[in-house]
Amino acid sequence: MRTPGSRTRIACAAAAVLVATALPAPALAASPDPRHVEGSLPSGATYAMDVPGSWNGTVLLFSHGYNDVGAPNPAEVAPDDATKSLLLKQGYALIGSSYATTGWAMPGAVDDQLATLSAFTDRFGAARRTVAWGRSYGGMVTTAIAERHPGRIDGSLSLCGLVHGGVANWNNTLDPVFALKALLTPDSDVPLVDLPDQETATRAADTMVAAVDKAQASPEGRARIALAAALHNIPGWNQESQARPAPDDWDAQQANQYTAVKGLLKVAAFNRRQDSEARSGGNTSWNTGVDYARLLARSSVSKEVGELYRKAGLSLRGDLAALDRAPRIAADPDAVASLRRTSTFTGRLDKPQFDVHTTGDPLVPVQTESALRRAVSAAGSSSRLRQAYTDNAGHCTFSAAEQLAALHTLEDRIATGAWHGADAASLNSRAAKANPADPARYATYHPTEYLRPYDRAHPADGR
Known part of the structure; x- marks a missing residue:
């Protein structure tokens, strides 16, 4: 149990970290047990970490979406503030990097995300469970982590991701x-x-x-x-x-x-x-x-x-x-x-992956999920992939509750070894429990095929 004096010291340390966010990572490492940490990686990428006082032992490694050339490129730890707040209240540690560059950042984005995970482990110790998750372009980064570095994570969650590959x-x-x-x-x-x-x-x-x-x-x-x-x-x-x-x-x-x-x-x-x-x-x-x-x-x-x-x-x-x-x-x-080397997929999944997509996405059409399913089926990994759909228009227009429902469904698969509650009714029930004020719009849906698929599970693609 922490004494009043220890709480004061922790608060002071957290304030010191906030003041020193421009310092390199080694300087920040001297601050004991901060709630919020920012630092830099050797690649030039920045990272951020938010760890609640009652950390539940799970770290969520978030991969952000595409930032255009010349646009701001901050490190992000969650898709939106509402989702971030709910996750922190539930005890999750949230981490993520900026990636060293804007634009089409593969494969450096994967390296920066893994380096951020290593920095977290060095500072806070090994997590009981690690989940990689991301939205849009970050869904592609997440799927690349899942395929190429399965030993670093326990599962992955892609939200409206470019899971069809580059x-x-x-x-x-x-x-x-x-x-x-x-x-x-x-x-x-x-x-x-x-x-x-x-x-x-x-x-x-x-x-x-x-x-x-x-x-x-x-x-x-x-x-x-x-x-x-x-x-x-x-x-x-x-x-x-x-x-x-x-x-x-x-x-x-x-x-x-x-x-x-x-x-x-x-x-x-x-x-x-x-x-x-x-x-x-x-x-x-x-x-x-x-x-x-x-x-x-x-x-x-x-x-x-x-x-x-x-x-x-x-x-x-x-x-x-x-x-x-x-x-x-x-x-x-x-x-x-x-x-092909940096941004396409084999379909091989060693750990479970859960994908969620809106049905009315104009930028990354929902049919991208059919492309991933095709590759995963050819690679013999179908049992490790589940996909769900929200009946809504727009790119990545999920409520916080819908995203937490997806995360909890994936965690249940990690814990039990079987998919339970990945259907629309169960997901809506989980979303209502996560935040009753949010929309819960999961629906039974089967996307048509992707029109121009290309993956490494089908060598004849495009030839």
Whole structure:
């Protein structure tokens, strides 16, 4: 039991750490038992640790999402303040690094996360249980930790993660932009790949956004935007602020997709692609040999496209033929090999992983979960993976209670060796117990297949 004097000393030590956050890690290590620690890693990454006074013995290693080149890049220990507060009240230690760089930070992000875990162990001792978790890009970092360093963790949790891997991500990002250029600006010289710098990427994005804005004014243009959206599996309800369209309200669905397509152009299709290409040494995407009619037929929103083309009096077959005639894009094999090494998955899981995704995600479509399931099944690890879905629009729009429900389900699997309560009703019950004021929107859902999968469990992918 701590005496009043010891509590005073601990409070003073914690205050000293807060004042000294700019100091390197060795200087911070002299402070006894702080509640909050910040420090630096040899890579230049920073880390943060929050440890409650009544630590329950479990440490949660959080991998944050993608931060654009030049954006702030702080260390994060949880996806949001509400979730952080609930976890600390339940006794979890929360840790995470900034990653040494912004942008497409693999594989350094994995190294920085593991170094943060080592720093925690050096300071606080070995955890009884370690869970790696992350959201969006951090879900890819988390899955990489799970596959490549299973001995460092007991389980993993991916929230709206890029669990399809880097090669699949950039191929599937290429397809809608290729369709937009071929159908809306066929004579333009806008580069879709091999972007030399961020300035070129921004100009290309601005040009394509202007073309999409112009096309949205006509029925023909709207049908073509819907076709591009279908090649990325962008759903017709994809932001929480949108009214949810009726299943056959094709115009409302397309209006929602139009906003998401512009977001894809502004965020990922050019600027983030340029950063990824620079790190991989060239273009990692291709559409040589791709049958776009076949992709469209497998899309989750293909019916909408057909209806809008009929309404516009436009030939869908003719536009698909135009895509066939458009000059195709070949990848740089060395760049693909580089991205494959750092950012694709084998599907082999030695420890349990639980994935959660919103059904209405426009940026990292829910079908990415089908891509991971495909790889995990081929690798014989299906018993270690479970996936669940919240019936909500947007990217990573989970309530704190929904995230705690997922964590507790994973912990139950770690403790018992079997999956219990991974169904929607049980997850909603766990969420209600975690925080009754929060939404609990888990639903039974089965995503369609991912349109351009690529993983190391299928050697013929993309060849």
